[in-house]
Amino acid sequence: MTTTVSQAKPRPDRKSGRKPKGRKPKELSYNPKRPVWKERPSPLYQTIKTLVLVLFSASIIVPILLVVSTSLADKDQLAKAGGFVLWPERPTLEAYETIFNGPMVLNSLGVSAFVTIVGTVLALFVTITMAYATSRPVLFGRPVVLAVLFTLLFAPGLIPSFLMIKQLGLLDSLWSLILPGIFGAFNFVVMRSFFMNIPQELIESARIDGASDWTILWRIVLPLSKAVVAVVGLFYAVGFWNSFFNALLYINDHSKWPIQLLLRNFVVQGSGAADGLGISSVPPSQSIQMAVVVVALVPILMVYPFLQKHFTKGVLTGAVKG
Amino acid sequence: MNQTTEAAPALPAAGNVPAHAEGRPSPGKGKPAKASAPRTPAGKQGFRSRLRRDKQMLLMMVPGIVFLLLFFYIPILGNVIAFQDYQPYLGIGDSLWVGWQNFVDLFDNPDFLQAFWNTLYLAAWQLVFLFPVPLVLALIVDSLISVRIRRVFQSIAYLPHFLSWVLVIALFQQMLGGAGFINNSLRQFGLDPIPFMTNPETFPVLVVAQMIWKDAGWAMIIFLAALASIDASLYEAAAADGAGRWRRLWHITLPGLRSVIVLLLILRIGDILSVGFEQFILQRDAVGAGAAEVLDTFTYYTGVVGGGWSSGAAAGLAKGVVSALLIFAANKLAHRFGEDGIFAKKVG
Numbered sequence: 001m002t003t004t005v006s007q008a009k010p011r012p013d014r015k016s017g018r019k020p021k022g023r024k025p026k027e028l029s030y031n032p033k034r035p036v037w038k039e040r041p042s043p044l045y046q047t048i049k050t051l052v053l054v055l056f057s058a059s060i061i062v063p064i065l066l067v068v069s070t071s072l073a074d075k076d077q078l079a080k081a082g083g084f085v086l087w088p089e090r091p092t093l094e095a096y097e098t099i100f101n102g103p104m105v106l107n108s109l110g111v112s113a114f115v116t117i118v119g120t121v122l123a124l125f126v127t128i129t130m131a132y133a134t135s136r137p138v139l140f141g142r143p144v145v146l147a148v149l150f151t152l153l154f155a156p157g158l159i160p161s162f163l164m165i166k167q168l169g170l171l172d173s174l175w176s177l178i179l180p181g182i183f184g185a186f187n188f189v190v191m192r193s194f195f196m197n198i199p200q201e202l203i204e205s206a207r208i209d210g211a212s213d214w215t216i217l218w219r220i221v222l223p224l225s226k227a228v229v230a231v232v233g234l235f236y237a238v239g240f241w242n243s244f245f246n247a248l249l250y251i252n253d254h255s256k257w258p259i260q261l262l263l264r265n266f267v268v269q270g271s272g273a274a275d276g277l278g279i280s281s282v283p284p285s286q287s288i289q290m291a292v293v294v295v296a297l298v299p300i301l302m303v304y305p306f307l308q309k310h311f312t313k314g315v316l317t318g319a320v321k322g
Numbered sequence: 323m324n325q326t327t328e329a330a331p332a333l334p335a336a337g338n339v340p341a342h343a344e345g346r347p348s349p350g351k352g353k354p355a356k357a358s359a360p361r362t363p364a365g366k367q368g369f370r371s372r373l374r375r376d377k378q379m380l381l382m383m384v385p386g387i388v389f390l391l392l393f394f395y396i397p398i399l400g401n402v403i404a405f406q407d408y409q410p411y412l413g414i415g416d417s418l419w420v421g422w423q424n425f426v427d428l429f430d431n432p433d434f435l436q437a438f439w440n441t442l443y444l445a446a447w448q449l450v451f452l453f454p455v456p457l458v459l460a461l462i463v464d465s466l467i468s469v470r471i472r473r474v475f476q477s478i479a480y481l482p483h484f485l486s487w488v489l490v491i492a493l494f495q496q497m498l499g500g501a502g503f504i505n506n507s508l509r510q511f512g513l514d515p516i517p518f519m520t521n522p523e524t525f526p527v528l529v530v531a532q533m534i535w536k537d538a539g540w541a542m543i544i545f546l547a548a549l550a551s552i553d554a555s556l557y558e559a560a561a562a563d564g565a566g567r568w569r570r571l572w573h574i575t576l577p578g579l580r581s582v583i584v585l586l587l588i589l590r591i592g593d594i595l596s597v598g599f600e601q602f603i604l605q606r607d608a609v610g611a612g613a614a615e616v617l618d619t620f621t622y623y624t625g626v627v628g629g630g631w632s633s634g635a636a637a638g639l640a641k642g643v644v645s646a647l648l649i650f651a652a653n654k655l656a657h658r659f660g661e662d663g664i665f666a667k668k669v670g
Contacts, residue, residue, distance in 0.1 A: 035554070041567075049462050052458075052459070053471075055472075058474060060481060060539075061478060062497075063503075066496065082509075082510055119392075125385065126385045130382065132383070133379040139369075139379075144387065147387075149500030154645070156397035156400070156516070157635060158625065158626070160397035161393065161402070179392075179393070180393050183390070188386075212378055213379050214378055214382075242485070244600060245486065245599065249622075260486050263489065264488045268492055281424035301481075304481060311480075317498075
């Protein structure tokens with residue numbers, strides 16, 4: 001790892017004097033050539049840089065690799081290695097079969113999937129309509145935007161929110177995991193600033209042709225906004241999948257636990273496999289624990305490439321745009 | 323800010339369209355004219371005609387407004403229980419008013435004072451040790467010549483941001499916990515295990531390490547964008563005048579990042595009392611309340627777990643008000659230094 005990075009890095013190309021910084025501030029455009037005015041880094045500086053980057057990356061990759069490998073390792077190798085393996089020699093799915101035979105993991109995966117899917121759809125609906133309606137000079141537009149932005153400044157507090165959910169009769173209902181998350185001010189800002197950049201002429205001309213605001217939103221604005229809808233949708237989905245505290249607050253019934261709460265009780269707090277998952281543990285408990293971690297991890301790893309493709313754009317429209 | 327950005331696109335339209343818009347159906351199409359009224363800045367049309375014109379837009383705001391009322395503004399009003407002796411069976415209407423008594427009691431409560439102190443202590447750690455890391459990482463990444471290495475590193479570094487805190491703590495536990503990878507290896511070499519995850523004294527280090535692991539890469543993005551927007555000819559001119567690497571960093575890069583740094587600092591300060599709720603609630607049992615109790619966990623354990631609704635709400639309200647005041651103060655300070663701060667920026 002270290003050698004490949006340090007070998008690949010010093011590749012000065014003095015033939016071209018192009019600057020590496022983009023001319024447009026909005027896009028991160030990279031140019032692989034070192035500009036002529038830039039001196040070659042000293043070996044010491046280069047080593048420190050490489051070390052920082054390699055250590056930081058390793059600290060992220062190694063734990064994940066360790067967990068995945070250990071969940072796949074068979075018991076002989078585990079026993080020999082004393083608990084953890086970096087690479088499974090004879091990969092086996094025994095641990096996964098065991099956790100999926102018990103009722104708890106499958107059930108909580110189902111809960112998490114339901115909350116994530118329904119939550120994301122509702123959240124996109126609320127956010128898109130709200131963002132579009134306030135992205136044009138509309139009656140009451142400004143006070144509504146200010147009312148949203150105020151939520152960034154001040155939080156109503158844990159206890160009143162809890163009492164509200166209780167008052168609505170949502171305790172121990174999956175809706176208590178969905179409804180509080182269906183609108184986020186940050187996502188609203190991202191979406192709205194995107195909508196505001198859609199040329200007014202386009203919308204006015206559709207209006208002159210007699211299109212209603214709904215038609216304009218669905219037929220003109222949304223087709224132009226696929227990227228931002230994808231980003232915001234993925235942000236919401238990741239948020240719903242990852243949310244743990246709402247479940248801790250509002251859900252007592254074990255059959256309605258999302259995967260994160262299961263993970264907390266079983267892995268972080270270390271309740272036994274029998275009460276934690278409703279199974280009797282046959283493979284080593286280490287690989288069972290790891291398998292639960294992996295089950296919560298995999299969906300995120302699966303959407304990560306899509307997220308990564310778009311998120312910089314989304315984050316930057318919300319944050320840096322003046 | 324908001325006013326100008328919103329009004330600007332509307333003005334040319336107001337100039338171009340009126341021929342069609344003043345009540346006449348547009349030629350060729352038999353559609354009703356009211357749909358084609360342009361959105362002009364306020365004051366040009368009467369309230370009723372604007373109401374009729376924006377009917378559908380207002381309808382679209384309804385779900386969002388209902389959400390805000392139900393899960394934000396009504397709960398804010400619910401904070402009145404901080405001034406009551408709230409009893410769930412009596413409800414807000416019939417519970418006894420006690421004025422500031424709950425707050426007075428809080429400041430006599432050693433647990434609350436401990437939580438308050440812990441919050442400030444951990445926040446200071448975060449501000450000093452967490453804040454510079456993304457900046458340094460961004461400077462390093464920005465100086466990379468190879469696009470490939472840059473991309474690979476960014477892909478790896480952004481990933482943990484999307485993992486839940488439960489997962490992050492679980493991973494840390496598998497690595498550093500009592501039965502974790504490192505302690506396991508130490509034992510195999512005959513060394514004593516090190517209690518990384520349970521030692522209250524080193525808890526701030528652990529917390530900051532976890533935060534760096536999870537979010538430092540992600541926080542880089544904004545710095546990278548700001549770095550990319552610095553005019554490269556400045557560097558070129560400075561280099562031609564003989565400015566070395568560090569002089570360019572000091573005189574070009576850092577001033578170029580100033581407004582972003584100020585913005586992030588303000589956001590950080592507004593968030594300072596939140597320190598990182600899930601992270602603490604997940605580790606409070608392992609480390610003990612003495613080191614890991616912060617204002618938010620205090621609110622949770624006093625209110626929801628212990629049933630002390632009113633004192634929990636009082637602690638939460640105190641925290642919320644102080645946070646909002648901190649943001650205002652930091653923003654004022656930023657204005658004084660000639661920066662936009664957040665209020666101008668966030669409206670977008």
